[in-house]
Amino acid sequence: MINYFFLCIENIKMAKKEKIKLVAEDVSTEEKIKQAATKVFTQKGYAATRTRDIAEAADINLALLNYYFRSKEKLFEIIMLEKMQKFFSVLMPIINNDATSLENKVENLAANYVDLLTANPDLPLFILSEARTNPGIFIKIAQNKDFLQESVFVKQLHQKRPDINPLQFVISLLGMCIFPFVMKPVLQKMTDIGENDFYTMMQDRKTLIPAWMKAMFKTK
Amino acid sequence: MINYFFLCIENIKMAKKEKIKLVAEDVSTEEKIKQAATKVFTQKGYAATRTRDIAEAADINLALLNYYFRSKEKLFEIIMLEKMQKFFSVLMPIINNDATSLENKVENLAANYVDLLTANPDLPLFILSEARTNPGIFIKIAQNKDFLQESVFVKQLHQKRPDINPLQFVISLLGMCIFPFVMKPVLQKMTDIGENDFYTMMQDRKTLIPAWMKAMFKTK
DNA sequence: ATTTAATTTAATCAAATGATTAAAATATTT
DNA sequence: AAATATTTTAATCATTTGATTAAATTAAAT
Numbered sequence: 001m002i003n004y005f006f007l008c009i010e011n012i013k014m015a016k017k018e019k020i021k022l023v024a025e026d027v028s029t030e031e032k033i034k035q036a037a038t039k040v041f042t043q044k045g046y047a048a049t050r051t052r053d054i055a056e057a058a059d060i061n062l063a064l065l066n067y068y069f070r071s072k073e074k075l076f077e078i079i080m081l082e083k084m085q086k087f088f089s090v091l092m093p094i095i096n097n098d099a100t101s102l103e104n105k106v107e108n109l110a111a112n113y114v115d116l117l118t119a120n121p122d123l124p125l126f127i128l129s130e131a132r133t134n135p136g137i138f139i140k141i142a143q144n145k146d147f148l149q150e151s152v153f154v155k156q157l158h159q160k161r162p163d164i165n166p167l168q169f170v171i172s173l174l175g176m177c178i179f180p181f182v183m184k185p186v187l188q189k190m191t192d193i194g195e196n197d198f199y200t201m202m203q204d205r206k207t208l209i210p211a212w213m214k215a216m217f218k219t220k
Numbered sequence: 221m222i223n224y225f226f227l228c229i230e231n232i233k234m235a236k237k238e239k240i241k242l243v244a245e246d247v248s249t250e251e252k253i254k255q256a257a258t259k260v261f262t263q264k265g266y267a268a269t270r271t272r273d274i275a276e277a278a279d280i281n282l283a284l285l286n287y288y289f290r291s292k293e294k295l296f297e298i299i300m301l302e303k304m305q306k307f308f309s310v311l312m313p314i315i316n317n318d319a320t321s322l323e324n325k326v327e328n329l330a331a332n333y334v335d336l337l338t339a340n341p342d343l344p345l346f347i348l349s350e351a352r353t354n355p356g357i358f359i360k361i362a363q364n365k366d367f368l369q370e371s372v373f374v375k376q377l378h379q380k381r382p383d384i385n386p387l388q389f390v391i392s393l394l395g396m397c398i399f400p401f402v403m404k405p406v407l408q409k410m411t412d413i414g415e416n417d418f419y420t421m422m423q424d425r426k427t428l429i430p431a432w433m434k435a436m437f438k439t440k
Numbered sequence: 441a442t443t444t445a446a447t448t449t450a451a452t453c454a455a456a457t458g459a460t461t462a463a464a465a466t467a468t469t470t
Numbered sequence: 471a472a473a474t475a476t477t478t479t480a481a482t483c484a485t486t487t488g489a490t491t492a493a494a495t496t497a498a499a500t
Contacts, residue, residue, distance in 0.1 A: 029447080048267035048353050051488060061449055066489055122352065129349035131405040132342065133268050138409040145412050165421060167413070168428060175399030180391050182402060185351040189358040192365050193387070201385060208388060215435035249477080271458060281479055286459055 030068050032058045038079050042126040046076050046134055080130065080137055083123055090116055095153035102156040103214060106173060110209040113177040114202050124178045125185075160217055169216070176209050250288045252278045258299050262346040266296055266354055300350065300357055303343060310336055315373035322376040323434060326393060330429040333397040334422050344398045345405075380437055389436070396429050 036058030040049050051072050055062040069075035094100075094108045117123060131138055148154060148170065157166035180187075180202060187193055256278030260269050271292050275282040289295035314320075314328045337343060351358055368374060368390065377386035400407075400422060407413055 044353055045265065045267065045349065047265060050486085052486090062488090063450085063490080064448065067447075070489095072488065125349055125352055128402055128406060129265065129345055131409060132345055133264055135405070135409070138406070143410050145410065148411055164428070165424070168421060168424065171400050171403065171407075171421075172396050172432070174403065175395040176392050179395030179399045179402070182348055182399070183391065183394065185355075186348060186358070187391075189351060189355070190363055190365065191368055201388060201391075204385070204388065208384070211439045212392070212432075212436045215439045216432045219431045219435045270456080272456090282458090283460080283480085284478065287477080290459095292458065 029058075029060060029064060033060060033065055033068055033075070034079070037075050038082075041076060041079050042083070042120075042122050045126070046130055077137055080127070083127060086116070086120070086123070087127065092147075095148075095151040098152055102153070102160060102217075103210065105153050105156070106213045107210045109173060110177055111206045113174075114206050117178065117181045118199065118202055121181050121184060124182050128182065169213070172216070173209070173213060176205070176212070180205070249278075249280060249284060253280060253285055253288055253295070254299070257295050258302075261296060261299050262303070262340075262342050265346070266350055297357055300347070303347060306336070306340070306343070307347065312367075315368075315371040318372055322373070322380055322437075323430065325373055325376070326433045327430045329393060330397055331426045333394075334426050337398065337401045338419065338422055341401050341404060344402050348402065389433070392436070393429070393433060396425070396432070400425070 033054065037054045040053050040057055044053075049072075051065055052062055054075075055065055058065075065072075065075065069078070090112045091109070094105055094112065097105065100108070148167075154166045154170070157169050161169075180198075184198065188198075253274065257274045260273050260277055264273075269292075271285055272282055274295075275285055278285075285292075285295065289298070310332045311329070314325055314332065317325065320328070368387075374386045374390070377389050381389075400418075404418065408418075
């Protein structure tokens with residue numbers, strides 16, 4: 001997260017280009033490539049994606065991809081870092097808020113993640129599976145390894161239930177929000193759940209998950 | 221699931237071989253390849269796996285892979301079907317048992333899946349991510365699309381809470397069992413959770429998840 | 441208007457990769 | 471022991487794929 005801009009504006013040439021394009025405000029070739037890459041990478045994963053797929057989706061010449069981003073790997077890193085940022089920009093402000101209660105944080109997390117993932121359904125599977133296949137990239141994201149343990153959220157969880165590892169609740173909460181979207185491809189191939197049913201269920205989860213978590217806090 | 225053996229013993233030649241090898245009881249070349257393929261495929265996914273990786277891991281000549289399994293894709297299908305079977309051979313008997321209570325089913329599912337996934341940590345991410353990338357294979361698995369809706373488990377859930385879609389509970393339960401393993405690669409790269417901590421937490425979940433689910437059933 | 445810089449195109453390269461082939465080695469049957 | 475079938479090896483193919491190059495085109499600066 002920290003070195004996101006460093007990586008993104010990796011050399012001066014690109015920095016120049018980016019600025020020009022931002023001022024110009026048009027959908028630049030660079031942006032077209034990035035959008036196409038986001039689509040193809042998140043749908044098929046890094047290994048299954050061909051640079052030619054991206055070029056075709058972006059409706060550009062293949063050489064342009066390398067001209068703008070040097071390599072498939074560099075382009076992928078940019079996309080991945082953006083996606084990770086999206087994830088953490090939801091998580092961090094909520095779990096570190098001193099002013100909200102534990103219950104309130106749970107409500108916020110459920111609502112915000114359901115909305116984020118409804119808009120980006122294959123985001124979780126993309127991040128989670130690339131973390132396994134492509135470990136190198138996650139090392140570059142110099143995240144403070146204690147950000148979770150030191151969060152207000154974890155402290156509130158510990159206060160509420162000192163007898164249970166707070167991470168158990170964190171994993172369950174994230175699982176209840178994220179897992180449906182991870183499971184979606186399998187679910188849709190194995191059952192008759194359609195797009196509308198799924199959407200309704202996810203919306204219902206905004207209230208179900210907080211209610212469930214409250215009940216889980218109270219178990220003896 | 222249904223056509224598993226049909227696919228596996230795709231032609232008479234292979235059927236012959238298999239029988240001979242089973243009788244002979246030695247670790248046949250075919251079995252060596254399958255074991256190596258299982259390892260590499262589940263770790264790296266289909267697209268990122270090179271047939272040469274498998275050959276090297278199995279310590280055999282590359283041509284043998286094609287001799288025994290015709291193609292990378294055919295080999296993959298066999299591995300995938302075995303893995304799916306592993307998953308469903310845990311799920312099906314439990315959710316279709318008339319003799320056990322709802323609470324008992326939850327206990328069984330939690331305990332059995334924690335054990336299964338502790339022994340096969342990258343099984344879920346393998347299945348879930350290939351379902352997205354490689355949709356063709358899941359069509360071949362001619363699963364009855366109503367097996368879940370018609371299960372005793374879903375009926376018991378409906379009886380307990382007619383006001384909530386039973387699938388909401390199913391997804392949450394599976395999520396609480398499976399998601400930790402899906403999240404494991406990311407979790408380990410972002411926090412200081414070691415292998416031992418993770419193991420302990422998963423064992424604790426065998427009792428936590430049933431307790432939580434019971435509490436969730438009671439929410440107003 | 442001319443020069444310089446940035447962008448785009450078409451053609452091509454080199455390496456990687458799934459697969460095949462023909463011959464050699466080993467096992468099985470007659 | 472000879473003949474036959476099975477298994478293994480080494481060499482090679484044909485494609486695919488990420489990347490490059492040199493030329494053409496367009497935009498920007500002087």
